[in-house]
Amino acid sequence: MARVIFITGASRGFGKLWAEAFLKRGDKVVATARNLSTLDDLVKTYGNLILPLQLDVNDRAAAFEVVSKAKQHFGVIDVLINNAGYGLFGTVEETTEKEARDQMETNFFGLLWMTQAVLPIMRKQGHGHIIQLSSVLGVATLPILSIYNASKFAVEGLSETLATEVKGFGINVTLIEPNGFATDWAGASAVNSEPMDIYNPVRAAFQAGLTDEAFGNPEGTSVAILKLVDSENPPLRLMLGKVALPWTKQVYAGRLAEWEKWADVATAAHGK
Incomplete structure (x- = not known):
């Protein structure tokens, strides 16, 4: 059955690739961009x-307005993909x-506004799927991307909480956590301090550390996104790429080891 997919930041990169993947199979797509001419080929x-x-x-206000227009046009919004965002390169x-x-406004607050705008519609429908483009850098960090890391950690906390709040309304939430991919995220789309x-x-x-092997082919992600949207029981988190999960497991093993090392101090701090 064809769905209505709402994608922000559809002018390039993941957003445009995924928009076309949905369109190719007959889904309806609401595609947003700052410059609409970037969508002329899809139209x-x-x-x-x-x-x-x-x-x-x-x-x-504009976020609420475009969501209302999308609802009026297609009658339903089955899936929201909050893809809009960019990378800021610079130390703290x-x-x-x-x-x-500016980084937090786009990567976190922009995502929050879109989420708030679509929730009343999905609640009334009794179904929906909100997909937040996070990053593996929302669960582990790299230097030089300090505020970007922080923005994605904020997205993680918001979305994990959201999932517990809206499950009873038939709304699913998924965080997508890609490793590096060969888009222009680190090029024309980036800001450098x-x-x-x-x-x-x-x-x-x-x-x-930025070797060619570490970066995936973005076109390979489309199949994963289609499977995610089609899933009757989508995961809260989906990592994309072959680097993300092994690296995260290594990072968390180190965290657990350090927490255990200080466990006696932590327990004593309870005070009773």
């Missing part, structure tokens, strides 16, 4: 199956206030 190919809408997710000390606030020379060794170590 030309798929016609009435796609509804392109201009949106800056940082604008809460290098990052300006504006850079930090003004570097400080003192952090050059940290930057060099970070760059040394």
Whole structure:
């Protein structure tokens, strides 16, 4: 059965790839972008199956407005994919206030506004699936991506809580946690803080880890997204790529070992 899929940040990267994957199989897609001309090729190919809408997710009122338009146009919103976001490269000390606030506005608050806008519709329908594009950097961190890491950790906490709040309404929530993929996320889409020379060794170590093998082919993710949307019991978390899960298991093993080492101190702190 064809579904109505709402995707933010559909102008490029994962968003556009996934939009086309849904359209190819006959689903209807609401695709948002800041620049609608980036969706002209999809409109030309798929016609009435796609509804392109201009949106800056940082604008809460606009988020509610486009969700209302989508509901009026297609009558239902089965799936929301909160894909809009970008990467900010810079250490904690290098990052300006504006850079930090802008990162959180898009990656966290924009996602929150879209989620809030679609929830009343999905509750009334009695079904829905909210898919949040997080990152493996929402469960583990890398240097030079300090505020990006923080924004995805915030998305993780919000969405895990949301899942417990809306399950009774027939609404599922899934966090997608990709490792690195060969999109322009680290290129044209990225923002870079003004570097400080003192952090050059940290930057060099970070760059040394960015091997071609570590980055997946983004086109390979489409099959996974289709399977996720089609699942009757979707997971709360879905990692994408062959690096994400092994790395996360290694990180969590280290965390557990450290927590256990300090367990006596932690227990004594309970005070009774």
